[in-house]
Amino acid sequence: xxxxxxxxxxxxxxxxxxxxxxxxxxxxxxxxxxxxxxxxxxxxxxxxxxxxxxxxxxxxxxxxxxxxxxxxxxxxxxxxxxxxxxxxxxxxxxxxxxxxxxxxxxxxxxxxxxxxxxxxxxxxxxxxxxxxxxxxxxxxxxxxxxxxxxxxxxxxxxxxxxxxxxxxxxxxxxxxxxxxxxxxxxxxxxxxxxxxxxxxxxxxxxxxxxxxxxxxxxxxxxxxxxxxxxxxxxxxxxxxxxxxxxxxxxxxxxxxxxxxxxxxxxxxxxxxxxxxxxxxxxxxxxxxxxxxxxxxxx
Numbered sequence: 001x002x003x004x005x006x007x008x009x010x011x012x013x014x015x016x017x018x019x020x021x022x023x024x025x026x027x028x029x030x031x032x033x034x035x036x037x038x039x040x041x042x043x044x045x046x047x048x049x050x051x052x053x054x055x056x057x058x059x060x061x062x063x064x065x066x067x068x069x070x071x072x073x074x075x076x077x078x079x080x081x082x083x084x085x086x087x088x089x090x091x092x093x094x095x096x097x098x099x100x101x102x103x104x105x106x107x108x109x110x111x112x113x114x115x116x117x118x119x120x121x122x123x124x125x126x127x128x129x130x131x132x133x134x135x136x137x138x139x140x141x142x143x144x145x146x147x148x149x150x151x152x153x154x155x156x157x158x159x160x161x162x163x164x165x166x167x168x169x170x171x172x173x174x175x176x177x178x179x180x181x182x183x184x185x186x187x188x189x190x191x192x193x194x195x196x197x198x199x200x201x202x203x204x205x206x207x208x209x210x211x212x213x214x215x216x217x218x219x220x221x222x223x224x225x226x227x228x229x230x231x232x233x234x235x236x237x238x239x240x241x242x243x244x245x246x247x248x249x250x251x252x253x254x255x256x257x258x259x260x261x262x263x264x265x266x267x268x269x270x271x272x273x274x275x276x277x278x279x280x281x282x283x284x285x286x287x288x289x290x291x292x293x294x295x296x297x298x
Contacts, residue, residue: 028085035085037193038171039066039096044203045186046098048210049164051250055214056165063139063161064101067092067114069132089113091122091149092135102144106159109150116147167213169206177264181209181218195263200247200256207250208243215242232281240288241295254296258289 025031046062053059069092070079082088086095094112097103115122117131117138125131138144144159167184175191186209188202196202212218217226217235225231248254265285282288 026081028081031081031085034190035095037190040199041169041171041188041193041202041206042066042096043098044199045169045206046101046164048203048207048246048250048252049167050101050162052210052246053163053165056167058166059163060166061140061142061161062101062164063103063144063159064098065094065103065108066096067135068095069093069128071129087111090128091115092128092132094148102159102162106146106157108146108148108157108159111150113149114146115149115154116145118145121147165210167210179205179209181212183218184213186210186213192264196260198256198259200252200254201260201263202256203247203250203252204243204254204257204260207247207252208239210246211239211242215239229281233283236281237283237291240292244292244295248296254292257292261285261288 025034043064046064049056050062068082068086068088070082070088086093092114094103094108094110094114097108097110114135117135118141120131120134120138122128122131125134139161142161144161146157146159148155148157167186169186169188171193172187172189174189176189177192177195179186179188179192181187186206188206192205193202196205212235215235215238216222217239225235244254244257247257262285283291
């Protein structure tokens, strides 16, 4: 499920994984750029979560669209910026539709104004925030009936949800080129999303972190193992093996794993690191690539 994204939610999703104070974009172009990467990471993550749902013990509904609205409370200047960037109305407006998912199949389009959800009408609610809550709750059901306004015409769309692994993602506001798993969350650095231009490259980073979660590496009781270099090395190797399979199952080219590793290694390996051939708990990139090829050939 994708909950309704508001002005505050965009800032939170983009910044809550960082230790530094988050400064929201101050221009329309900056806000749209951030939102574009957020949507891209969301689409790739959910493609992987949907494709691999048969191996997950806990599932969630996923409709594949983001409706945006403004909170009643908030910074007025930021509200004006968001309204200008996304042409917001009083009611929630669809600002993103994930290709090939439930919303897209039902004919939902960017720019559609949502006026009802499962027969809860926006005009009958006490406040915009109340309708936003009802819309979020409606997206948790397996079927969703949306009333929309498009080109001054009222339409009704019936959506049947895809089922996805019940894990969430965060786009961190850091400029580092990494991803990580924490509890049941996949965290992707904004810098990694910008560095990895091809979706199959970013898919490997995301799938590797999902593998950590599925293998139980993020459980609290595995903390001592994570601190042990040899055990961490084994965990990373296992996450590589499962991760590359997860991305292939979602339809991504495994060659993206190789170019992603080379690109991030080129950026993140300084002269001292290269001199001592230090790669932390990971195998050297060339060896790691050979290992991935072996996994795929088996």
